[in-house]
Amino acid sequence: MVHVLSSRTLLRPTDPGRSRAFYGEQLGLAVSREFGTGEERGVVYFLGGGFLELSGRSRTPPMPPAPAVRLWLQVPDVAAAHDELRAKGVEIVRPPVKEPWGLVEMWIADPDGTPIVLVEVPADHPMRYRPGI
Known part of the structure; x- marks a missing residue:
């Protein structure tokens, strides 16, 4: 193992500054650390028990993300x-819906089209x- x-x-990201603005300002993710300098500097954001790193630059235009890939972010409400997010100008792909499996999900996407599922x-x-608690 x-x-x-x-x-x-x-x-x-294809545009690092735009993606930093989205994740840092619009979503309000806290920064764990930054590294490098200039427009393509890297930023690592806290994601609950994990991390999201934006670093480098994709030189190719954004392709539609693979349908099986999503960022899943649990929020309290x-x-x-x-x-x-709507007040901050984030496009809501799908408003909150209680799913048949009992979770409440809302869908958004980052500037390159990466799907993000906010889950309550x-x-x-x-x-x-x-069990036992």
Whole structure:
């Protein structure tokens, strides 16, 4: 078994400044660290128990993301996130919907089209169940 010490999702944006504005200002993700200098400097954002790194630049135009790839971000209140993000000019791809599996999901996309699912886990959902607690 591989002993994993840390992990992160790595994105190479076509326009690093635009992507930093989206993730840092519009989504309001906290910065873990920055490295390098200039327009293509790297930024690592906190994502709950993980990290999102924007570094380098993709030299090719954004392709439609693979349908199986999504960023899944759990938030405490999807309706509040919807209102906040809409007020900041983030395009809402799909407003909050309670899914048949019990999660409340809202869909947005980053400037290169990477799908992002904001998820609320209701208090009565099995994901919140902790045996013996």
